[in-house]
Amino acid sequence: MRLRSLRRVRAGPTADGAGKHIAETGEYDQLTAEPDTLYGADDLTHLEGLDAVRKRPGMYIGSTDSRGVGHLVNEILDNSTDEGVAGHATSVEVILHADGSVQVDDNGRGIPTDVHARSGISGVELVLTRLHAGGKFGGSGYKTSGGLHGVGASAVNALSRRFDVTVRRGGKVHTMSFRHGVPGIFDGDGPDAPFTPGPGLQVVGAVKRGQRTGTSIRYWHDPRYFETGATLDHDAVRAKLRHTAFLVPGVGYTLRDRTTEEPTEERFHYPNGLTDMVEFLAPAGDRPVSGTLLVTGEGTYRENAADANGVMQSNVQRRAEVEIAFRWGTGYERTVECFTNTIRNAHGGTHRKGFERALARTLADAVRNTRGLLKAKEDAPTLDDVLEGMTAVVHVRVPEPQFTSQTKDELSTAGITKVVQSLVEQHVKSWLDDRKTRTEARTVLQKIVDASRVRLTQKQQKDAARRKTALEGAAMPAKLVDCRASGIDRSELFIVEGDSALGTGRLARSAEFQALLPIRGKILNVQKASLQQVLDNAECAAIVQVLGAGSGRTFDLSALRYGRVLIMADADVDGAHIRTLLITLFARYMRPLIEAGRLYAAMPPLHKITTKGRNPETIYTYTQVEMETTVRKLEKAGKQIVTPIPRFKGLGEMDADELWETTMNPATRAVRRITLDDVDAAERILELLMGEKVEPRRNWLIDSADRVDRAAIDA
Template sequence: MSEIEKYDATSIKVLEGIEAVRKRPAMYIGDIGEKGLHHLIEEVVGNSVDEAMGGYCNNITVKLNIDGSVMVLDDGRGIPVDEHQEMKKPALEVVMTTLHAGGKFEGKSYKVSGGLHGVGVSVVNALSEWLEVEVRRDGHMYVQRYERGETKTALEERGATKKRGTKIIFKPDSSIFETIELSYDIVKKRIRELAFLNKGLCINIIDERTDTEETFKYDGGIKIFVEEMNKGKEVVNKDVIYFEGKEKDIIVECAMQYNDGYTEKVFSFANNINTIEGGTHLSGFRTALTRTLNTYAKNSKLLKDDKAPSGDDYREGLTAIISVKVPEPQFEGQTKTKLGNRDVQGLVEALAYEHLSIYCEENPKSARAIVGKALDASRAREAARKARELTRRKGALSGSDLPGKLADCSSNDVESTELFIVEGISAGGTAKQGRDRRHQAILPLKGVILNVEKARVEKMLNNEEIRTLISAIGTGIGIDEFDPEKLRYGKIVIMTDADVDGAHIRTLLLTFFFRQMPELIDRGNIFIAQPPLYKIKRKKRQEYVYGDKELQESLISIGIDEAVVETCDKEPLRLSGDKLKKFLGLLEKMEEYNSHFNKKKQQNKK
């Protein structure tokens, strides 16, 4: 028996501040993958947006630099630089190096902010290889640099300026994150969202790596947001229903419009944070919507022999944004995905009921069309229930009667089994030949499956391929009947061809899972097979690669396999293997920088 390791008071390590963040980064930013990486940008931009919400900032610029760093610039008040009374150092340094330090706690500097429950810029600093901050304030410019969260230089004044604001440049630490490759699309999506939620705020995003630049400014705010989401769809009410109100420093804003689809797209935000789990503001809106429309339907004698539609019926085809600005938000959990302020629910409900009632009275044609759509949804729901019962009796929705085209596996251990959904019967035959019969099942689907986004439940249940899919997976579908305990396979792998048709089928399958079995996505049961784009072969060595960048790296790696580079000096330097590979990587990076600077030079000449 091995000696028991000493365990006493000396074994207890207390992590404080920056050290704790670097030791356990996922506790502060969720993970150290792509999501956590982009959360750093969101935190810094969030501070600038808080300035905008307070009425102090009109313009924000976000730039993804060619060296992998990020710049965020605003024209707000600038972070204070005078000495902090308790800490005896500049307030800027306190904000950048101390957890839970900032101007959002007393409610004096910011009436509303999204950062109180956030991780703050100090965590961004801690998880960056380096960070530089410039503050323009009170006619002066101040600069300070940090490395891995620690102060590197003292606060330095660098001349006079008429401008004001804060500029932060930081480079994520590659020793912390799985990847430091920033996605323009991810950053752009959030920037665009923030521009919609803060009408009149101008946010500019620049990607120096690809010479891309876009500016987002929406004077119509969330009203334009709803119009954008319904673009290309047949709308029920032509004009977006919009209202806003303020009470006890709580600001409520709502925009909504119906389309002829069957999917509810209602998004809620609190202090610019996407509350994906909803909360009191969403509950208040939903209650008011159902109550208002049922009251109107009853008073206008639109129900006749029909039952009053349910809340789900009234939300079919609804696109809506509910945004609240709350001085002291109570979020459930560090991730801020659900708002908990009880007073917000009553306020949103009263405001929505008042404005929707007025809208119905002033726009009877649209109101009748909305109620009529809900009645159709109610009747379709009842028809779907009957269709589901009939289909279940035939065994198509239960795992007890498995589809004939399914080549099942022999193991009953859910954790170790995989279901491969393949495109076409012929592909199914090939997949069967290469599978492990014990753990891998193959389900070939014929042709393009039904787009469930544009079909009601009863039509979906009459589709043979959809029924086959439901039966093979075994969980059932929908909010009321989905049971994850009945899942027959731990991994469900979508394996379509690497072409346009394959991408289309993959999208339709993902849409089905997202609408009918979303918990499988949340639980991490859905996978997409990624076919390689290239095969590289040299002598006995061969590799499969999945993209152009990886192709370039593999070509270099294989090409220099047995190569040696030697300088012509008296004491020659020899490079081979990993050293040569690293050297070539640096040359490639220099070539990339040179190309970028030459482009900039040409642009400046013009």
């Protein structure tokens, strides 16, 4: 029915005779429905064969941008991987040709070349031209499969200007070509060669001696079916091959890139499987808190499924294989990658749900039952606390899995949740109870409790995470001497040692852009402490609050209240220790500040050399050697020096002019930028000098004793 007639009518009395009007204007528009005899069965469209793919490509490959172009490679590659998973292939190669084509070769069994009884065409043509055709629908071809829908290869064929397949099977080499899914013969190389629709599979020769069976597919996708500028992301192809090599340790993957002037070749083979993958995915510099836990096993579940004749059966028992590897690190980032039958599930699914449920339940119970971890009335950790710093890979092999879409981004097979949950709970409980891993487990539980406590204090941090105006300054520490500048382009914060240095610094500074925050002596050694202990420490908490950018995983560099942070401590041993403690605090809990090059150490002088005469000259030196060398040069030049040469014992002994000129004036001062050029080396040094283990530090001090100049010690 189509709405055809539009008539203007005048309002009349209502059915109850009350004389009410339908509209205040007295008129309304009425659309009347009348049959449209022009709309009949001939207006209906039935898309046959691969026409549906070409009409709506996004339904079959996810999108028509660059991701869709990359999905074409994945569909062909997944078929070769299925051969490796089934134990019939040991090598898969992907070749990126200079003409834009992609080739995937494997040494599996080869696509069946005999004639299919029901369709009357070869197995090759059936697989590559018919939707939902293949050996992955419950037959004997594959136990589990990634390309279970039987759509992938035929969809790639439908969207390709040219699609060539070579099959080595039964001692013969078979070839076949297609254009947009239509079989035929190309008279020449490349997709622009003349094409004649014609015969199907052809035998072109015999398999060479020593050559294995296998399948080779090369295709040229048709840009007309994709958005303008859509291209193949080579890095995405490389990542796909690497991930698959981790998941199928028995197969070696090779990527040959011939699109550059100098062709490159990369091989991916990881015999340790998921254990290697966890190490690869772990963030750089993230030191492990635990070893890599590997969970393997099988489980059964039940679901409704169709039998070989297509008749739906209820309560069919399925068997799933589970392989999971995970570990905790010292960082805050979490990485959980999920796969089903080697296919990456970007949005996770039921297997991830089972994994996370098991961890949350088991570890929360362990925290509650372990003496000394939780304080009275403290809440148990949540899933976010458990996953903090975790790197995990969850891989399940499932017959006929269900996904939310053809792109398989999310597993939806309901029974997998309980299978994964049961296996993970059993393994984690054994790990917690095992004497060999009990210490390691205790360390992980403590990390989880610390994460929980930090989460509960985040709201307090956020309240002080933004710069306050003068009226709102009550939230800042009372000892902060703030500056007037409202932006971070010029503003800088000096963290000074003690109230005496604060007094001199207050007189010396430029109040327009320089702020001062005094600390009392040596702060907490955060390398040995938890974040909760850091936040409980008054000096550390004041620094975090004044900077206003948070700490740890909540640190937001864009919220920093000052453009530069300068540590200004005395030029003695105690001052060096204070600088080390502060640098450790920033490296551990505010590392982006260092990575951005915004942390500095001020360099106050040690000596003040003054010459006599009509035009006296003042020179500041920073070391004993520099002072002695300067004195010799001045005496050699015939200048007299005021003696004794004063030596500054601390910042508080300098007057305001001296402190401004030598240490605080941006035009004349010298500062050292704190950097993290070598993260691993910095982590090792921090752990050696400031960590919990005393023995390595004692050994280092003994071994380095000969490097100390005893005459230079300020005793």
